[in-house]
Amino acid sequence: MKRRSKMLTVIITASSVLFICSCSSYPQLITSQYVDKPVIIGPYWKIGSKLDNYSSIKEQDGVKVFETEVERVLTVTTQQQGNYQTTNTYSSGIHSDNISRDILMQNPTDEELILIKQCYIGAYLMYAPGGAIQKTFGGVEGMIITKPSKGK
Amino acid sequence: MKHSIKFIIITGILSFSFSITGCAGARGKIKLEELNHPVSMSPYLYDKNGKTLSINNGLDYSRGLFIRKKYFGTFYTTVRLTGDGDLSRQIDDAITAADSDGIVNFHYVVDQGGTNGCVPLTWLPVWPGTSDVVFMGDIVKLSKGRR
Numbered sequence: 095m096k097r098r099s100k101m102l103t104v105i106i107t108a109s110s111v112l113f114i115c116s117c118s119s120y121p122q123l124i125t126s127q128y129v130d131k132p133v134i135i136g137p138y139w140k141i142g143s144k145l146d147n148y149s150s151i152k153e154q155d156g157v158k159v160f161e162t163e164v165e166r167v168l169t170v171t172t173q174q175q176g177n178y179q180t181t182n183t184y185s186s187g188i189h190s191d192n193i194s195r196d197i198l199m200q201n202p203t204d205e206e207l208i209l210i211k212q213c214y215i216g217a218y219l220m221y222a223p224g225g226a227i228q229k230t231f232g233g234v235e236g237m238i239i240t241k242p243s244k245g246k
Numbered sequence: 247m248k249h250s251i252k253f254i255i256i257t258g259i260l261s262f263s264f265s266i267t268g269c270a271g272a273r274g275k276i277k278l279e280e281l282n283h284p285v286s287m288s289p290y291l292y293d294k295n296g297k298t299l300s301i302n303n304g305l306d307y308s309r310g311l312f313i314r315k316k317y318f319g320t321f322y323t324t325v326r327l328t329g330d331g332d333l334s335r336q337i338d339d340a341i342t343a344a345d346s347d348g349i350v351n352f353h354y355v356v357d358q359g360g361t362n363g364c365v366p367l368t369w370l371p372v373w374p375g376t377s378d379v380v381f382m383g384d385i386v387k388l389s390k391g392r393r
Contacts, residue, residue: 107275117328125353129288136281136334140348141290141388194288210287211277215354218271218323218378219362229271230356230377234287241296 102173120185122166124213124232128194131202133236135210145242151209158206162196163233164188171225193234202238210236270361270368270375272319273326278353280334283341284348285383291350293388301350304389308344311337311352311383316359319375327374333381344385352383 127131137148145151166187187200202208217230284291290298291305299305313336318327341349359376367373 119357121355121357123353123355125351126287127289127351127353130290131288132284132290132292133287135276135285135287135352136278136283138281138284139346140294140296142294143282213276213354214274215276215356215377215379216271216273216316216323217356217362218269218360218375219358219368220269221363221365221368228358231357232354232356 108228114123120166120168120228120230122164122187122217122232124164124172124193124215124234125190126193126234128191129197129208131204131208132209133183133197133208135213139207139209139242140186143242151211151237151239155206158200158202158238159235160196160200160237161233161235162193163231164190164192165229166226169225170227173224197236198231200238205241206238208236208238210234268321270329270364270373271323272317272359272375272377273323274317274319274328274377274379275326276333278334278337282338285337285352286348286350287352289350291348291386296359299388301384301386305350305386306389308346308385309380311340311349311385313337313340313381315379315381317377317379319377320373321371323375337381341385344387346385346387348386349383351384352381354379354381 137144137217139145167185169184169186171182175180197208212235213232214235215232218228220227222230278285289300291300293299293304297304301307313333315333316328319325320327337349341347357378359378361374361376362368364373368375
């Protein structure tokens with residue numbers, strides 16, 4: 095009888111952690127909506143014109159480079175204290191507005207072009223005895239270069 | 247001495263196993279190098295003369311961009327299985343279909359995929375983890391006076 099109730103407790107504990115983590119949606123937004131200049135992704139830097147050397151633009155002296163990542167983390171832990179089970183949920187993260195802030199911190203001028211070279215995304219759920227971690231994250235890598243001359 | 251080394255090695259292996267146990271998910275990179283239209287992650291875009299435009303200030307809103315994409319990964323998220331080639335094409339197709347010139351306010355939302363919660367299958371390194379990503383933005387075209 096005792097073994098059965100122990101088994102039941104373990105199953106309920108494991109199921110509750112799994113339920114909380116797999117059913118809860120905890121999405122992360124990636125945006126740079128607060129930047130007051132165009133933040134270009136891809137080779138076309140303006141309507142009707144592209145950067146010929148887009149894929150070969152690399153970090154050089156004097157080029158401002160930025161890299162920023164934002165994330166949301168949900169941690170669930172369970173503890174068994176006698177007949178009582180406690181489930182604790184913590185959430186933490188880096189707000190998506192940080193992307194705009196990090197770009198603006200570079201002080202881009204009107205003669206410069208903000209270029210996103212690469213965005214990245216990721217999400218994982220780590221489940222282990224006693225708890226689970228759910229993380230969604232994303233970010234951008236880019237640089238601020240001098241605007242191409244007129245007509246290009 | 248031999249026993250303590252053995253103990254440390256076993257503890258190390260067990261710790262590593264526990265740290266990755268049940269970890270399922272996916273990572274992805276978005277480069278969009280094959281795009282044929284300008285896309286901006288802010289509300290602004292340059293016109294042909296390099297002047298900054300925004301919606302109702304040189305640009306007209308056509309319609310919204312909404313693309314769902316699933317990224318796959320395996321071996322506890324370390325191996326990426328999804329590229330972004332088709333995403334460039336989808337964005338270009340959406341702009342062309344709207345007879346427009348570009349996109350402003352491009353942003354995306356990352357979330358867990360359904361396969362990440364399938365314990366105990368996620369303990370297997372070959373189990374495919376997923377990330378659901380929704381790409382959004384405002385498809386815009388130049389105002390009539392600026393064409």
